[in-house]
Amino acid sequence: MLPTIAREAGAIVMIDQRKLPKEEVYVRCKSAPEVARAIKTMVIRGAPAIGVAAAMGIALGVRNSKATGTQKLAAEFHKICELMAATRPTAVNLFWAIDRMRRTFAAAAQAGESVEQIKDRLDNEAQAIHDDDVASCRALGAFGAEIVPAEAHILTHCNAGALATAGYGTALGGIRGAIEQGKRAAVFADETRPFLQGARLTAWELLRDGIETTVITDNMAGALMHRRRVDLVVVGADRIAANGDTANKIGTYGVAVLAREHQIPFYVAAPRSTIDLDTPSGGDIPIEERSAREVTHVGPAQLAPDGALVWNPAFDITPHHLIAGIITECGILRAPYTKSLRQAKSL
């Protein structure tokens, strides 16, 4: 399985997702600030993967600490947590993972554990977050497979695959699950400007698995649907509010509107760590805006002239009424989401 992120002696190793598909390069982060920088600059991206990276980065930072007492260690720990929390604002899995590490630290400290014991605890917790994510994706993939017809053309936006998680993927996990069940699935991948996660990452990881993948520019989705070439849309999520409104990669909202226009079911696939009951609705989700250069340039090529203004929100909100179901590791949640999300979160 694709190694999105892994622990090595004294380092966290990640595949550099900025360089794919042309180069398969691995980045070794030897400190918490290096991990934070990797998240911020999108060496690693995808809500679940960001959560895993933050947890592993925190464990690494604490492991590197020279503190001899728990109090000093706690101060360093909290600084590292804040550093991770400041990397990217939208994906709630980041804050969920940090919170899980905080609770682990607090419990260990309260139990009077030594500095070394606490370091081990945090290492283990980070690895558990990693392993839980893979297990969640596998479980989610089996549920997701249920909604895939026996012969399916599936449109996806951005990359909600192995590269966006610790492995296997969410939206792409469902597709992998369907194929494992003997169904035939071919994928249309929106290229997903400006960062091109669809063209670069989704196509790359699906082709590695021998899954037929057709890349389209984002603006072709409407014409494709109009020609009845799409049976199903499945995307990932960066944060699901308590009412089911879902933040996901910019452009998801437009795909959802087009799917409804053509009566094509539109599903969201995400582990429960993406559900944020503390955020009432989509309007309350902070939307990251990224640099103009992501839009004005592709590699060395300058697309827009100097002087052009740019708007570059990294995410948009798909309102819950456009979502046919939310595929999680506990099953497929249906409207009313206020109820089904609360239930799923409490399991």
Next chain:
Amino acid sequence: MLPTIAREAGAIVMIDQRKLPKEEVYVRCKSAPEVARAIKTMVIRGAPAIGVAAAMGIALGVRNSKATGTQKLAAEFHKICELMAATRPTAVNLFWAIDRMRRTFAAAAQAGESVEQIKDRLDNEAQAIHDDDVASCRALGAFGAEIVPAEAHILTHCNAGALATAGYGTALGGIRGAIEQGKRAAVFADETRPFLQGARLTAWELLRDGIETTVITDNMAGALMHRRRVDLVVVGADRIAANGDTANKIGTYGVAVLAREHQIPFYVAAPRSTIDLDTPSGGDIPIEERSAREVTHVGPAQLAPDGALVWNPAFDITPHHLIAGIITECGILRAPYTKSLRQAKSL
């Protein structure tokens, strides 16, 4: 005014739209095949501009002929017309312009004019097609200005500007007209993958005119509309069928669906040469599919991995019911379009 295309001694000169905005380079076509190749490779693009280029290319090809008799000249003329007709299938202005040149040739031949006289006739007709297009854009721009609010944020897709016409533009002509009337207009330009006409051309020509322009990726239009930052959508057209269904740059259909979802008026701006009463509806319009490389690469950067399939239709169809009005040089046409288009065409 921006020189999209012009006649020089023994050549047709065009700004190379593939090189903008970084380089302002002019291409000199010295033969009809060179003009055909410039159309095919999108040195020049935009439905009205393609029509003008084809007419000028035909006049140039005939001017270059060594034929001494009308019959020999006619044979060469028809071959050149076929060459032009084979360049691009969707924009009907191309066939309209070729037809106008054919009628000019036939009339001159029937009148018993000499080879030199026929060459002059064709030169004059091509120049008239050029000048008519500029005049149409100016007239259309004044009508288009009517629908622009006093302070407007206007979204446009692709480039329906001076660069897509002999000058001034259609959709952008309306915006220029509004500004000439003292209105304040700022433009959001969809970048328009894969050829990036919005980021490269629309932004470039609007900034030259001092018009505020914000570039967004195509998939941001939905989020922008949802935030109520768009008052009006205006786009160009490559072919308008008898029932009002409109072929325009790929992605236009998605923008139209999103505009209706947000109750934003969606207008098409095009000269009457874009109206094709012989094509009953959008389903009858041939849609050009272009090379995969336009999608997989931007400049030297490879976006999609080797092995990925690509679908690259250059246009899509916006059904007439999504169109608030069609702005022409004779006024703004409204539904029922079957009637208003026939009336406009007969003027």
